[in-house]
Amino acid sequence: MKAYILFLFLLTSACGADRPTTSRTAKDDLNPKMTNAVNSFLKTLDATQKAEVMHPLTDTIRYDWHFIPRERLGFNLKRMSEPQRKAAMNMVEVVMSDNGYAKIKDIIDLENVLRVLESRPPNDTRRDPENYAFLVFGDPAAKAPWGWRMEGHHISIHYTSVNGHISFTPSFLGSNPGHVLIEVPQKGKRVLGEEEDMGYELLNSLNAEQKRQVVLAEKSPYEIFSVNQRQVTGIERGNFEGIAMKDMTSAQKELFKKLISIYLDRYHVTLKNQQMKQLEKAGMDNLYFAWMGDTKLEMGKDKGHYYRIHGPTILIEFDNTQNDANHIHTVVRDLTDDFSEDLLKEHYAKSHSGGK
Structure with a gap:
């Protein structure tokens, strides 16, 4: 049991940042707060550490992301001093909700x-x-576009700021174990349990005909389809499978919206509202829900299950197949805004044309 080690600096608030209680626009004070947090972190670094952390926005390293245990570029928590750790985790706390x-x-x-x-x-x-x-x-510290990321096993979060707009995708969170069953202080913990439970609740609200539409395969995939690519692959952008929100009952639509909110509630309310406005503009009725694998959650009997939420602008995937269906991967991808690539193209085009 000595292998069980608690890092208290991660279990307490890194900065005590206040949380907003009202909706705000995409260009509210989150961008300066995030900027200040990152600048504060950079000020804790010496010249050698800063050179290790800072790369050009155009560096292809930005797109080399993964969620497996591996050696990673950048400055990790192990080598940080306590003030550096606090400043680093403050960056994360600023852009996430309390829940996230x-x-x-x-x-x-x-x-x-x-x-x-x-x-x-x-x-x-x-x-x-x-x-x-x-x-x-x-x-x-400059006015030009910039970004940052935090990454390690089962976490890969990316933020890009372009002219006051913040992109927060791709965003990956995983959980292994999905349900802690061994005798440790975390026994019973299900970090991504609400994502799993609400997926089943929506699935089980469907009638037999609707389920025939939704369940694409009896076997779940071993991994999310979009994996860790720069752009979403494995799922065609306009090829929607499953059942559309427009074909659900009112009660089912509410469950579907709750499921979407569970994912968006991970992030600062500004980013959640930004994404919801985009979904509403594209049409909530155009969102699809699809399922693969077991349709009943039975501990020890489940052979794996997967679902996705797919629409014109968004892809959310959930997979719990590995380790006898006790190892969860989830990802949120913005099909129009990952790494803020579209806005960056527009920004550079205007810069090269003299801003006209």
Whole structure:
């Protein structure tokens, strides 16, 4: 049990940032708050550390992202001083909701569970709650577009600021175990349990004919289809499968909206509202829900299940298949705004044309 290690700096608030209670526009004070947080982090670094963390926005490293345990570029928590750790985690806290930030901390803490589950020593580097690295792309102190990311096992979050607009996708969160069953202090923890439960609730609200539309396969995929590519692959953008929201009852539509909200509620209310406005503009009725794998959640009997939410502007995937259906991967992709690539193209086009 000595392998179980708590990092108190991750279990307490990094900055005590206040949370808004009212809806705000996409260009409210979140962008300056995020900018200030990143600048504050950079000020804690010496010249060597800063050179390691900061890369040009055009660097292709920005698109080399993954959610598996591996060595990562950037400055990780293990090598940070306490003030640096606090400043780094403050960057995350500023852009997430309280709920989302709690998920981030819990996912990190699951590395301690994996050390016990896999009988690894306390200094093991594969299951390491300190192997979460930070990179900054561009200069947040300048007026030009810039971005940053935090990444480690089961966390890969990306933020890009272009003319006051913040892109927050791709955004990956995973959980292994999905349900902690061994005798550790985290026993019973289901970090992504609400995503799983609400998916089943929506599925089980459907009648037999609707389920025939929704269930695409009896076997779930081993992994999310979009994996870790720069652009979504594996799922055609305009090829919607399953059942559309417009073909659901009023009660089912409300469940579908609740499921979407569970994912968007991870983020600062500004980013959630920004995404909801985009979905409403594209038409909520044009969102589709599809399922693969077991249709009943039975611990120990489940062979895996997968669902996705797919529309003209968004893709959300949930997969729980690996490790005997106790290993969850989820991702949110904005099909029009990942890495803010469309806005960057527009920005550079205007810059090259003299801003006309």
